[in-house]
Amino acid sequence: MTIRDQEEERIQSEIASIEKWWASEKQARLKRPYSARDVAVMRNSIELNHQVSSQQAVKLWNLFEEKIAKKEPLLTYGAVDPILLSQLSKSGLEIGYVSGAVCGLSNVAEPSMDTADYPWDTVPNTVQKLVNSQLWHDRRQNHLRSLMTPEQRAATPKVDYLVPLIADGDMGFGSTTGIMKFTKKFVEAGVAMFHLDDLAIGMKRFTIGEGRTVVPTCEYLKRLTAARFQLDLMGAETLLMGRADSMHAEYISSVIDPRDHGYVQGVTNPDCEPLIEAMVKAQRNGEDYKTARKLWMEKACLLTFDEAVEKVATKEEYQEYLTLFKDSKFKSINQRRQHASQVVAKQVFFDWDAARSTDGQYFLKHTLDHVIDRAIASLPITDTTWARMDSPKWDEIVRFHEVLRKIDSKRAYGFGYTGRYDYKAAGFSDEQLKNLQFDLAEMGIVFQTQPIYACQGLNMVSLEFGKMFKKEGIYGYNRDIVVPCKENETDGFETAWCGAKLSDTQMFMADSLDVTLPY
Numbered sequence: 001m002t003i004r005d006q007e008e009e010r011i012q013s014e015i016a017s018i019e020k021w022w023a024s025e026k027q028a029r030l031k032r033p034y035s036a037r038d039v040a041v042m043r044n045s046i047e048l049n050h051q052v053s054s055q056q057a058v059k060l061w062n063l064f065e066e067k068i069a070k071k072e073p074l075l076t077y078g079a080v081d082p083i084l085l086s087q088l089s090k091s092g093l094e095i096g097y098v099s100g101a102v103c104g105l106s107n108v109a110e111p112s113m114d115t116a117d118y119p120w121d122t123v124p125n126t127v128q129k130l131v132n133s134q135l136w137h138d139r140r141q142n143h144l145r146s147l148m149t150p151e152q153r154a155a156t157p158k159v160d161y162l163v164p165l166i167a168d169g170d171m172g173f174g175s176t177t178g179i180m181k182f183t184k185k186f187v188e189a190g191v192a193m194f195h196l197d198d199l200a201i202g203m204k205r206f207t208i209g210e211g212r213t214v215v216p217t218c219e220y221l222k223r224l225t226a227a228r229f230q231l232d233l234m235g236a237e238t239l240l241m242g243r244a245d246s247m248h249a250e251y252i253s254s255v256i257d258p259r260d261h262g263y264v265q266g267v268t269n270p271d272c273e274p275l276i277e278a279m280v281k282a283q284r285n286g287e288d289y290k291t292a293r294k295l296w297m298e299k300a301c302l303l304t305f306d307e308a309v310e311k312v313a314t315k316e317e318y319q320e321y322l323t324l325f326k327d328s329k330f331k332s333i334n335q336r337r338q339h340a341s342q343v344v345a346k347q348v349f350f351d352w353d354a355a356r357s358t359d360g361q362y363f364l365k366h367t368l369d370h371v372i373d374r375a376i377a378s379l380p381i382t383d384t385t386w387a388r389m390d391s392p393k394w395d396e397i398v399r400f401h402e403v404l405r406k407i408d409s410k411r412a413y414g415f416g417y418t419g420r421y422d423y424k425a426a427g428f429s430d431e432q433l434k435n436l437q438f439d440l441a442e443m444g445i446v447f448q449t450q451p452i453y454a455c456q457g458l459n460m461v462s463l464e465f466g467k468m469f470k471k472e473g474i475y476g477y478n479r480d481i482v483v484p485c486k487e488n489e490t491d492g493f494e495t496a497w498c499g500a501k502l503s504d505t506q507m508f509m510a511d512s513l514d515v516t517l518p519y
């Protein structure tokens with residue numbers, strides 16, 4: 001046999017094992033735009049075992065299946081610190097969430113708001129730290145329990161420190177190969193699932209009346225495919241979640257994908273100057289950015305192309321125009337223009353370039369339909385789906401999941417009780433809020449996270465403690481912390497939780513069993 005043949009034989013055996021893997025129940029739900037051979041030829045010559053990530057992913061997958069069947073929620077909150085995570089696990093929550101926003105405020109050398117401008121490996125490194133702490137607590141607990149009698153063991157509840165971690169992958173931080181490296185890092189760190197969204201890098205705005213910017217649909221899909229391909233190269237079961245952020249996005253970075261054209265807005269007032277010119281003028285005159293932009297928008301009369309057609313067409317002409325979409329809703333701007341010029345007598349003025357921002361983005365009319373389109377397009381290469389919202393609109397939540405579940409009823413969906421949602425303003429009664437977690441679970445939305453608990457809950461507790469401590473010193477500490485901690489057997493320093501027994505036992509093993517001693 002020649003060397004060449006042996007190599008081909010190895011590739012064939014890889015292909016066979018990949019195909020067998022892809023036929024498994026979990027993997028068979030996916031559809032890849034590449035073949036097993038494409039993966040096989042780029043794999044290593046030795047098998048790489050990323051067991052922690054794969055095992056945690058399968059555990060999470062089984063939890064999803066169980067909760068979907070029982071219509072029960074899997075609640076969690078953002079814990080980016082090992083100490084907090086240990087208590088999250090002890091409290092009985094079955095999964096952990098690693099929030100990008102919280103990492104960006106607390107796990108970086110240079111903190112900032114949730115602009116995802118932190119180093120690309122910040123969240124994977126946090127996962128690594130958390131998983132190591134989980135494994136350590138698990139080991140420490142196993143050792144401690146091995147010292148107990150069966151009666152003691154039965155009377156002492158075992159904590160599942162190895163709750164699967166779901167991490168925020170933001171927009172993936174870069175190019176296709178960059179996303180592959182990012183994915184690799186997540187897998188090596190031991191994550192169970194991570195989500196990638198459709199946001200543009202570095203373009204989130206929070207206070208100036210501009211919101212989020214999404215990338216074109218094709219770029220979002222490329223991101224997800226790059227991550228999927230990396231998971232396949234590694235043979236990892238790690239779950240990939242698609243997160244569509246277009247629900248409240250104001251901009252789109254490019255109009256390269258015709259699937260987005262129906263949602264892009266342009267100037268429909270021919271007498272309106274381009275936005276950039278108006279903003280430069282306003283800036284030179286020292287006008288307020290937000291006000292100047294608002295005035296320009298009023299003048300521009302921003303509409304989608306279809307709305308612009310409707311504005312100038314007669315009812316009959318518009319009905320005729322809509323026949324363009326009878327075979328598909330995804331028509332390019334050129335197809336739309338051409339058809340309009342044939343069926344509408346008046347000229348349609350629509351200029352999406354005049355509406356481009358100073359960063360070059362295009363105005364987007366965010367609608368639920370756009371989110372639905374993207375979520376549907378990403379189904380074949382993702383395991384789970386999350387439609388992120390700036391505010392919790394119940395009818396939109398229901399419609400999104402009704403449409404998606406008609407296509408994939410087995411899938412686990414996600415929901416973020418994002419930021420400081422104002423449930424009252426969103427129309428939720430107390431009773432509805434009480435049942436929200438179950439009502440969501442009823443629709444297959446089993447992964448439910450409050451990502452930024454650490455910014456609200458922990459801040460609140462720490463602030464109150466600091467004020468008390470400043471006033472009452474160690475007397476107050478003893479009263480409020482030491483005494484109740486003792487009564488409640490709260491985990492803390494010099495309790496079993498800190499692993500003193502494990503440390504000493506390990507040291508004893510290493511120090512005292514020296515078989516090289518001559519006596």
Ligand SMILES: C[C@](O)(C(=O)O)[C@H](CC(=O)O)C(=O)O
Binds near residue numbers: 388
């Ligand atoms: C989930 C999230 O991506 C995060 O970074 O934790 C944020 C959280 C938030 O704004 O509350 C998000 O939803 O964008």
